[in-house]
Amino acid sequence: MNVQEYISSGIIESYVLGLASAEERSELESMCEQYPEVLQARIAFEISLEQQAVQNAIQQPAAIKEKIMTTVIGSAKVVPIKSTPVVKMNWLKYAVAASLVLLAGSLYWNISLYNRNKQLKNDYANTVVKMDNMEEQIRMITQNPNIKMAAMKGMDPSPASFATVYWDTTSKDVYLLVNNLPKPPGDKQYQLWALLDGRPVDMGMIKNEFFIGQKELLLKMKNASAAQAFAITLETKGGNPEPKGDMYVMGKL
Amino acid sequence: MNPGIKYSEQELVALLQQRNESSFNYLYDNYSGSLSAVIHAIIPDQETVRDVLQEVFVNIWKKIELYDPSKGRLFTWMMNVARNAAIDKIRSRGYQDTKKNLSVPDNADNAIGGVSVQQTVDVGLKKVLTKLKEEHRVLIDLSYFQGYTHEEISKVLSIPLGTVKTRIRSALTHLRTMIQ
Numbered sequence: 001m002n003v004q005e006y007i008s009s010g011i012i013e014s015y016v017l018g019l020a021s022a023e024e025r026s027e028l029e030s031m032c033e034q035y036p037e038v039l040q041a042r043i044a045f046e047i048s049l050e051q052q053a054v055q056n057a058i059q060q061p062a063a064i065k066e067k068i069m070t071t072v073i074g075s076a077k078v079v080p081i082k083s084t085p086v087v088k089m090n091w092l093k094y095a096v097a098a099s100l101v102l103l104a105g106s107l108y109w110n111i112s113l114y115n116r117n118k119q120l121k122n123d124y125a126n127t128v129v130k131m132d133n134m135e136e137q138i139r140m141i142t143q144n145p146n147i148k149m150a151a152m153k154g155m156d157p158s159p160a161s162f163a164t165v166y167w168d169t170t171s172k173d174v175y176l177l178v179n180n181l182p183k184p185p186g187d188k189q190y191q192l193w194a195l196l197d198g199r200p201v202d203m204g205m206i207k208n209e210f211f212i213g214q215k216e217l218l219l220k221m222k223n224a225s226a227a228q229a230f231a232i233t234l235e236t237k238g239g240n241p242e243p244k245g246d247m248y249v250m251g252k253l
Numbered sequence: 254m255n256p257g258i259k260y261s262e263q264e265l266v267a268l269l270q271q272r273n274e275s276s277f278n279y280l281y282d283n284y285s286g287s288l289s290a291v292i293h294a295i296i297p298d299q300e301t302v303r304d305v306l307q308e309v310f311v312n313i314w315k316k317i318e319l320y321d322p323s324k325g326r327l328f329t330w331m332m333n334v335a336r337n338a339a340i341d342k343i344r345s346r347g348y349q350d351t352k353k354n355l356s357v358p359d360n361a362d363n364a365i366g367g368v369s370v371q372q373t374v375d376v377g378l379k380k381v382l383t384k385l386k387e388e389h390r391v392l393i394d395l396s397y398f399q400g401y402t403h404e405e406i407s408k409v410l411s412i413p414l415g416t417v418k419t420r421i422r423s424a425l426t427h428l429r430t431m432i433q
Contacts, residue, residue: 010422013429016325018333019396019421029324043326045429050287050328052378052432057286058293060303065281068307072314073274 006031007041016045034185137175137218146170150230152251157234158182163249165192165221165230172223174203181248183211184234191235193243194227203230205239228253262327269317277314284328285310288335294379295339295398305342309335340400381431389424396421 014020015028032039141147146169154161162179176192184190192203204222231250233243260268260279268276288309292302312334320330342348379398382390391410395401403421407414 008426010425013425014422016329017397017425018336019425046326046329048429048432049332049378050326052381053287053290053328053332056290056380058289058302059286060289060306064303064306065285068285068310069278069281071307072277072310 003031003035003037007038012038012042012045016042016049030186134217141166141175141218144168148253150227150251150253152230152232152249154180154249155247157246158248161249163232165251165253166218167224167227167230167253172225174221174224175218176206176221177218178206178210181206181211181232184208187237188234188245189237189239190232190248191239191243191245192221193231193233194224195229195231196227200231200243201227202239202241206232208237263322266317266320266322266327269314272314277310280313281310284331287328288331291332291335291378292339295336296343301342301348305335305338308338308342312338336397336400344400378428378432381428384431385424385427388420389427392417392421393424393428 011020011024011028015025020028028038028042032042141149148167148169150165150167152163152165158181161181163181164177164179166175166177167173168175174192174194181190186208189208190206192206193200194203195201201224202222203224206219210219229250229252231243231247233247234245235243236245258279260276265276265280269280285306289302289306292305292309293299296302296305309331313331316334320327324330382393382398385393392406395406395409396403401409403414403417406412407417410417412420
């Protein structure tokens, strides 16, 4: 469906105003994820609705605020524990009670500090491992004399795209560095190809998860016995035996 | 509370989720007026508007965890909480009874197949409604302001369900151009 038609079909308005069916809602939610212009149109309508309501705002008297504040804040409070009948206590009992409270507080404080510390140590260890991996990868491509490089430049669909292939001519290992590629839509996936005598050979898929969250530096792809150039195309999810989609980047060795 | 403070939606939601009381104060100061407008477009009587407003704030405070920013802005969510509460109110037995006692039986013109077009004050979105053409106005009034489902409207107005849907959609696109 044409995105512009979809935007002006009235579905955005019925979604925002709470009139859309469950089906229409999930449809619009996935359209918003895929097409930024749909999301933009939704937000624009939401903002104009809010402005409209603000212009028509009805100020309530202060007494109403007081009443609502008390009700609302009270509504979320835990029901107080039934108070026990007051018994006479001498000062020693008070002192013991107070120190027990202090002790409990201190224990709680210690435990939460301990947990926090454990968490930090864990995060730190993970970060060190990640950094070591990256260093290892950088060393591999910068200090290995057998490495050949193909700088793949952006093609028509996305001229700003850029990616680099590092190919080890002895081990035949292929590593991909994604310098810049647009995030693929959910039903598509990028596929790397080696070009040998003009024929494309599948070098494997780039996982879509790669475009969200923590990025690895180098992606290990399939081995290539020989190649003159490399290219990346956008294919249907899971890839194709022959490239069918648009070519995003291409570069010779 | 510091009166000069201004929260982003994200900050405000995070604070509300922590049950921060001064953030609730901020929420009330910044949104009670506009949410009152949303409710008042559905309920004419100020007293009831205030009752519903209180219910709405209790609901927001209790259900703030359910708000999902990926599905819409905070105000949109609150506006829908307010609309639902207002519609529940006008459909409740108690409210219907008091209305019966008060209503003046001279609005026969507004009755369509047993469903009466609400006599509310034209405020907020409701005011925009008056600028729509009749067939659109009735549909938005019944669906948005009175909460009838498309099926119910189709039955009451004897219009095919598909037509109800397309007309509501087209009415809504008109509505959008009017409030922009």
